[in-house]
Amino acid sequence: MSRHSGISLFLMELVMMLAVFVTVAAIDTLMLVKANNLSRQSENLDRAVEYAVSAAECYRATGGGARAGMTDTGGAWTQYFDKNWQSTDESGAKFAVIMTDTGGGAQVTVNDGGESIYTLSVKAAPNEG
Amino acid sequence: MKDNGIVERKPVVGLVTLLVIFASLCLTILAVLSLSTAKYEMTLARKNADAATAYYKADSWCAGVSDELYSVWMSGGDLNAAAAKHGGKCEKTAEGYTISYVCAVDDARLLAVTIDAGGSFSVVSWKTVPRTEWTADDSIHVWTEQDEQEIEQAQK
Numbered sequence: 001m002s003r004h005s006g007i008s009l010f011l012m013e014l015v016m017m018l019a020v021f022v023t024v025a026a027i028d029t030l031m032l033v034k035a036n037n038l039s040r041q042s043e044n045l046d047r048a049v050e051y052a053v054s055a056a057e058c059y060r061a062t063g064g065g066a067r068a069g070m071t072d073t074g075g076a077w078t079q080y081f082d083k084n085w086q087s088t089d090e091s092g093a094k095f096a097v098i099m100t101d102t103g104g105g106a107q108v109t110v111n112d113g114g115e116s117i118y119t120l121s122v123k124a125a126p127n128e129g
Numbered sequence: 130m131k132d133n134g135i136v137e138r139k140p141v142v143g144l145v146t147l148l149v150i151f152a153s154l155c156l157t158i159l160a161v162l163s164l165s166t167a168k169y170e171m172t173l174a175r176k177n178a179d180a181a182t183a184y185y186k187a188d189s190w191c192a193g194v195s196d197e198l199y200s201v202w203m204s205g206g207d208l209n210a211a212a213a214k215h216g217g218k219c220e221k222t223a224e225g226y227t228i229s230y231v232c233a234v235d236d237a238r239l240l241a242v243t244i245d246a247g248g249s250f251s252v253v254s255w256k257t258v259p260r261t262e263w264t265a266d267d268s269i270h271v272w273t274e275q276d277e278q279e280i281e282q283a284q285k
Contacts, residue, residue: 007140020153024157036167039171041171045178056185121189122188126252
């Protein structure tokens, strides 16, 4: 009788702890997924700022984006990147750096899919003479 | 021991609980540390992005002022008034004028511009400077006999 009650107590503990572990594991997995997403977002933002600043400096220096590796598409300069920020063509692109001339200046926008993740405005280099 | 010689072992109650608590604690600590690191990374990335945006905003403003001063210089207008309009200074030199003005980038930085408007109009400097003066602390506190005596007196 006492052996049976001991086994049932052990089984009850096992089931309860299994439930606790599953719950904790589920919460922790959610936290890890969120951490991974945040980490990816921050890396993308860092890269976006890096390429936007590069395009802006190129615009200031040359009045265009060709020297920054961008392609002139008539009033705008574009550069495409895949998910690992490797330069690619438009068809396989996840990120797009688009610099548009605003007349005396330029606006650089970095898009992730169709969504803008970073925008920068730059004015042309001051007149000298 | 039973009559047939088989040893009867009682199931160990509590061991599973301890193991699960330990594993859960380890998992939770790992997840919390990962999440807090990722949050700090994101905060840093946002600060970096904000700093770049603020710099180019100030840079655009300074370029606009410079273009305006250039137009005034080209037309032979009053550079003093044009500089003063934007909070700048215009000093007369032997060769013409030196104009300087600043724009706040953020709480800690200023974008300082100096323009030489003499025979030609050229940017002499275009740089970020700290907003407050930095005072260097060049004193070194060396342990002296006097310090030791003061401590001894305090202990007494």
